[in-house]
Amino acid sequence: MALPTINPTQTEAWKKLQNHFNEVNNLQMKDLFAQDAERANKFTIKWEDFYVDYSKNRITEETFKYLLELAKDVKLKEAIESQFSGEIINQTEGRAVLHSALRAPETAVVNVEGENVIPEVYSVKKKIETFTNEVVNGERKGYTGKSFTHVVNIGIGGSDLGPAMVVDSLQYYKNDLTTYFVSNVDGDHVNEVIKKLDPETTLFVVVSKTFTTQETLSNANTIKDWFLQSASQEDIAKHFVAVSTNLDAVKSFGIDPDNIFPMWNWVGGRFSLWSAVGLSISLAVGYENYASLLEGANAMDEHFKNEDFDSNIPVVLGLLSIWYNNFFNAESEAIIPYSQYLNQFATYLQQGIMESNGKSVDRNGDFIDYQTGTLIWGEPGTNSQHAFFQLIHQGTKLIPADFIGFAKSLHGNQDHQDKLISNYLAQTEALLNGKTEAQVIAEGTAKEIIPFKIFEGNKPTNSIFIEKLTPKSLGKLIAMYEHKIFVQGVIWNIFSYDQFGVELGKQLASKILQEFNGDVTNQHESSTTNLLAYYKKFR
Numbered sequence: 001m002a003l004p005t006i007n008p009t010q011t012e013a014w015k016k017l018q019n020h021f022n023e024v025n026n027l028q029m030k031d032l033f034a035q036d037a038e039r040a041n042k043f044t045i046k047w048e049d050f051y052v053d054y055s056k057n058r059i060t061e062e063t064f065k066y067l068l069e070l071a072k073d074v075k076l077k078e079a080i081e082s083q084f085s086g087e088i089i090n091q092t093e094g095r096a097v098l099h100s101a102l103r104a105p106e107t108a109v110v111n112v113e114g115e116n117v118i119p120e121v122y123s124v125k126k127k128i129e130t131f132t133n134e135v136v137n138g139e140r141k142g143y144t145g146k147s148f149t150h151v152v153n154i155g156i157g158g159s160d161l162g163p164a165m166v167v168d169s170l171q172y173y174k175n176d177l178t179t180y181f182v183s184n185v186d187g188d189h190v191n192e193v194i195k196k197l198d199p200e201t202t203l204f205v206v207v208s209k210t211f212t213t214q215e216t217l218s219n220a221n222t223i224k225d226w227f228l229q230s231a232s233q234e235d236i237a238k239h240f241v242a243v244s245t246n247l248d249a250v251k252s253f254g255i256d257p258d259n260i261f262p263m264w265n266w267v268g269g270r271f272s273l274w275s276a277v278g279l280s281i282s283l284a285v286g287y288e289n290y291a292s293l294l295e296g297a298n299a300m301d302e303h304f305k306n307e308d309f310d311s312n313i314p315v316v317l318g319l320l321s322i323w324y325n326n327f328f329n330a331e332s333e334a335i336i337p338y339s340q341y342l343n344q345f346a347t348y349l350q351q352g353i354m355e356s357n358g359k360s361v362d363r364n365g366d367f368i369d370y371q372t373g374t375l376i377w378g379e380p381g382t383n384s385q386h387a388f389f390q391l392i393h394q395g396t397k398l399i400p401a402d403f404i405g406f407a408k409s410l411h412g413n414q415d416h417q418d419k420l421i422s423n424y425l426a427q428t429e430a431l432l433n434g435k436t437e438a439q440v441i442a443e444g445t446a447k448e449i450i451p452f453k454i455f456e457g458n459k460p461t462n463s464i465f466i467e468k469l470t471p472k473s474l475g476k477l478i479a480m481y482e483h484k485i486f487v488q489g490v491i492w493n494i495f496s497y498d499q500f501g502v503e504l505g506k507q508l509a510s511k512i513l514q515e516f517n518g519d520v521t522n523q524h525e526s527s528t529t530n531l532l533a534y535y536k537k538f539r
């Protein structure tokens, strides 16, 4: 069954929300807290080791009721069922969307076009486990008989961002292997990594779903050429493995068929870290930790699938985001983890969220006249407090923000942890309450400075508190955002799982590339013509 094609703006709930927005638009959250001692409890979801407080949002119980009605009007429940049961919901590419199947238990049955994919998923997992153990234990050797000390993941987009973010986030759980990621076609990237490598002890994981991506193939070829300066052609089998759906292309690159970890076209690139694309994760933190990551994601899948919408974390977060994006016209959302480990989290989510929901044609093929995908950005606190928080507090833009914190510090330094979390809590409180003119005066501020020291407040935040950063809780957190993406795509009536928007630039780049050698001359407007001439002169 295809996804429903309901224009959200034509639903009853949307109309109610529009009227309601005009009534509540100017409400102050701090007044809502003052009027209702139970507000925080009403708008908090406690689930496993997650504590999600969304009470610091510009909502009333009525708002929440209408948002839930919107979910019903667009048939979100049915859409969730379609996704999990393997229906072809990526209709523009004719594919199912089943990253959830990659973390389902071995006993699950998930049919794609009549065939249960779980046995195949588990046979690849077994291969990942065996391979990981052999590398980590030092049984698998390089071409001179030495064990591996370094792993280099060569990929881009979903074949890089997910594994890179997870390896960085879980560095506390890492083993002795050093892991690098090469993604950019900028040759300086690959050369800086090569500088740190010994060909005898480095394992290369070439990750490309299509195995046609220019950046990845260029980097893989450069690395292969460098490797062959000290090793021979047959040594490639010991040092290069690949993750791909395109088995023929991998073989013609020269990789041993035994070293191919397959994936499937029902796994989207930006949702693929749960497949063999996560091989570098497994190598870096060990198979058991990798399996716990998947287990956490599966727990969130079950929560998303089964929980009533009023206490369903991804549904609630998705609805709140719609509220700001489509009614308050908020253009962006900030993701602020109070954990340095999650340094790459916002960058990772940028692809997940913006490649998925950056669409302007609906599921009927018509251009749409309402806002879709939000801009996503962020950096860990407390660093970000000293960078861009000024604008969130006192700028003119409304920026809803997710604050993510972990109650326990991994290294157990309580002094630092208390300071970190006091900042986390203080910022959401400051964004909520602001500072009034009376408060500024009471501080004895000089008269002419008073307006500059006023904080408007009323800035929305979600507080996502998690007991501890573990592979399992990270899996839950990532899956939470994946499902939020889905919720929003369903409501906006767009297809979240294609990415045709990245193609045009790629096509033009390959034409322009030919011009640098003087073989071809294409027609350009005067700006590109001048830029080309500049580059040809100085390259």
Ligand SMILES: O=P(O)(O)OC[C@H]1O[C@](O)(CO)[C@@H](O)[C@@H]1O
Residues within 6 Å of the ligand: 156, 157, 158, 159, 207, 208, 209, 210, 211, 212, 213, 216, 269, 270, 355, 499, 502
């Ligand atoms: O894994 P591949 O096929 O090399 O693709 C890499 C990335 O390129 C894209 O197709 C477009 O940027 C992403 O969706 C994908 O993650």
